Amino acid sequence: MSCNFPPDTVSTWGSKNEILGTKYKRYYNEIKERLLSARKVFIFGDPGMGKTTILLNISRELREISERYLPIYMDLSSDKSFTEEFWFYVRNSTIVPMISGMISSRRREIGYTKWEQLKKDFETWMKSRCRNSQDPLIRLYSLNFQDCKVYDGLDGIVTFLSDLSSLNLSPVLLMDEARGEHFFPFIHKLVNSGQVYLAVASPTGVLATVKDEAVLRRIRENFVQLDPLKLEDAVEILLGMCKEIGKDLAETVYDHGMTIAQLITEAKSTYRDLLYECKQDLSCVEENVKKHGQITEIQKVSKEMESIVRECLVELKDELGIERVFETGKKVTGNRSSRNIDIVFVSHGYLFLGDVKLTNGEVVKGNSMENVMDVIGIGTQEIEREKYTVGGVIVFTNGKVFDFPGFTVNLSNKAIWKALREGRCVEELKDNLKRQLESILRGVALR
Structure with a gap:
C-alpha cells in the first residue's frame, strides 16, 4: 500500500516523471x-x-x-x-x-x-x-x-x-x-x-x-x-501514486489554486507524517488518512478560528481599506430575532457581518447557518450607538456552500490547520483572506 512519489517534485531534464490524470x-x-x-x-x-x-x-x-x-x-x-x-x-x-x-x-x-x-x-x-x-x-x-x-x-x-x-x-x-x-x-x-x-x-x-x-x-x-488543478484532477493524480489512499490523500491536501508540484509536495509531506504517527505501519496509515486533518470539536475550533480571522483582518486593514474590526462579536437586528454575529468590521464605510462555519467535508447549506441567514436583507444596523449601511454578510468556511445569498470566503484546510497549530494569523490564511475579500469589498464600494 506504500505510495510511489516522484523523487523530483519539479521536473528537470534528467527527470522521468510520468503524466498522470x-x-x-x-x-x-x-x-x-x-x-x-x-x-x-x-x-x-x-x-x-x-x-x-x-x-x-x-x-x-x-x-x-x-x-x-x-x-x-x-x-x-x-x-x-x-x-x-x-x-x-x-x-x-x-x-x-x-x-x-x-x-x-x-x-x-x-x-x-x-x-x-x-x-x-x-x-x-x-x-x-x-x-x-x-x-x-x-x-x-x-x-x-x-x-x-x-x-x-x-x-x-x-x-x-x-x-x-x-x-x-x-x-x-x-x-x-x-x-x-x-x-x-x-x-x-x-x-x-x-x-x-x-x-x-x-x-x-x-x-x-x-x-x-x-x-x-x-x-x-x-x-x-494548461488549466488549473481541480479536486477531481488531484484525486486522479494521487491515485496514480497511492492506489489505496490517493483519493483520501487528495481530499486532505488539495487546495484551490495549487499546482501539480504543490499537490505532490503536500501529499508527500502528509504521507510522511502519517508514516511517522503510525510507526511505519501501512495498515494504520490507510485507516488514519481519512481522519488526518479532520476537526473533532467543530464548535470549539470554529470559535478559535473566529478570533484568528479577526486578527488577520486587523493585519489587513491598510491593504483592504478596513476602517475598523470589532474585537468581539456583536448583537445585531435579525429578521426574526436579535442575532450574535461573531465577525464584524467596517470597510469603505460599509458594515460587514460574518461567521466562521467549518466542516469535515460536508456541504454547507443556507438552512444550517440560521444566524447569518437571519440578518440578510436588513440594510442598516446600529452598533455601539452608531448606524451603518450593511455592505454584506459573509460566511468563512472550508466547505462547499449552497443556497446562501451572501458572500462566501473559502478557507483552505492547510491554512486553517497551520493557523490553529500556531494559534495566530499565518501568512497562508492571510493571503487566502486578502485574495477573496479584496474583490468583495471593492465590488461593494463601487456599487
Missing part, C-alpha cells in the same frame, strides 16, 4: 498531435503545472516512434543567451558523437578516398576542410573542432538544423521557460525557416508581454493552455 494526459496527446501535424505548438501554464514533464515525455516518445527525430532541449530560464543555450545542449548531449559516427560511416561520400587516406587521417582531413566547405556533412562534423566555428548566430542555428536533414534527421526543438524576449526574433525566425519541429513552453503571463502581431498570430494558431 485524464485531463493532463489529454493535454499531452493534443500537444504531441499538434507538434507532429503543424510542426509547432505553444504551451502556456503556471509554474509547477507540468510543462517540463510534457516536454520530457515528448522527447522520449518521439525517439521511440522513429530514430529520425532528434530532440534538442533548451532551458531558457538560465543566464545564457538564446544561442549559447542552444549550443550548450548540442555540445553537451549525445548529439555530436551520434552525428559524427553517422558521418564517419559515409566518409567516401564526402571525398575521403583511399588516396586521401594515404595523406591524412580522417580527423585532420575533415578539419582542413571545415571552414570553407559547402558540404553539410563536413559542416556538421566541424562541431568536433573548437577552433572551427562554422555556425554563427541565429542564422548559424538555422543552417545547422537544415544540415541535419542530410543525415535524414528531423530536429525537434523543445524550449522550456521561454519568456517574452525569446519570442522575437528567435522563435519567429525558427518557425519561418521550416527546418524544425518546435514546442515552446512558457508561464501563462508571458503571452501578455508579446507585442509583435506576427508572432502572436503564430502562437494563436497552435497553442494549448
Whole structure:
C-alpha cells in the first residue's frame, strides 16, 4: 500500500516523471498531435503545472516512434543567451558523437578516398576542410573542432538544423521557460525557416508581454493552455501514486489554486507524517488518512478560528481599506430575532457581518447557518450607538456552500490547520483572506 512519489517534485531534464490524470494526459496527446501535424505548438501554464514533464515525455516518445527525430532541449530560464543555450545542449548531449559516427560511416561520400587516406587521417582531413566547405556533412562534423566555428548566430542555428536533414534527421526543438524576449526574433525566425519541429513552453503571463502581431498570430494558431488543478484532477493524480489512499490523500491536501508540484509536495509531506504517527505501519496509515486533518470539536475550533480571522483582518486593514474590526462579536437586528454575529468590521464605510462555519467535508447549506441567514436583507444596523449601511454578510468556511445569498470566503484546510497549530494569523490564511475579500469589498464600494 506504500505510495510511489516522484523523487523530483519539479521536473528537470534528467527527470522521468510520468503524466498522470485524464485531463493532463489529454493535454499531452493534443500537444504531441499538434507538434507532429503543424510542426509547432505553444504551451502556456503556471509554474509547477507540468510543462517540463510534457516536454520530457515528448522527447522520449518521439525517439521511440522513429530514430529520425532528434530532440534538442533548451532551458531558457538560465543566464545564457538564446544561442549559447542552444549550443550548450548540442555540445553537451549525445548529439555530436551520434552525428559524427553517422558521418564517419559515409566518409567516401564526402571525398575521403583511399588516396586521401594515404595523406591524412580522417580527423585532420575533415578539419582542413571545415571552414570553407559547402558540404553539410563536413559542416556538421566541424562541431568536433573548437577552433572551427562554422555556425554563427541565429542564422548559424538555422543552417545547422537544415544540415541535419542530410543525415535524414528531423530536429525537434523543445524550449522550456521561454519568456517574452525569446519570442522575437528567435522563435519567429525558427518557425519561418521550416527546418524544425518546435514546442515552446512558457508561464501563462508571458503571452501578455508579446507585442509583435506576427508572432502572436503564430502562437494563436497552435497553442494549448494548461488549466488549473481541480479536486477531481488531484484525486486522479494521487491515485496514480497511492492506489489505496490517493483519493483520501487528495481530499486532505488539495487546495484551490495549487499546482501539480504543490499537490505532490503536500501529499508527500502528509504521507510522511502519517508514516511517522503510525510507526511505519501501512495498515494504520490507510485507516488514519481519512481522519488526518479532520476537526473533532467543530464548535470549539470554529470559535478559535473566529478570533484568528479577526486578527488577520486587523493585519489587513491598510491593504483592504478596513476602517475598523470589532474585537468581539456583536448583537445585531435579525429578521426574526436579535442575532450574535461573531465577525464584524467596517470597510469603505460599509458594515460587514460574518461567521466562521467549518466542516469535515460536508456541504454547507443556507438552512444550517440560521444566524447569518437571519440578518440578510436588513440594510442598516446600529452598533455601539452608531448606524451603518450593511455592505454584506459573509460566511468563512472550508466547505462547499449552497443556497446562501451572501458572500462566501473559502478557507483552505492547510491554512486553517497551520493557523490553529500556531494559534495566530499565518501568512497562508492571510493571503487566502486578502485574495477573496479584496474583490468583495471593492465590488461593494463601487456599487
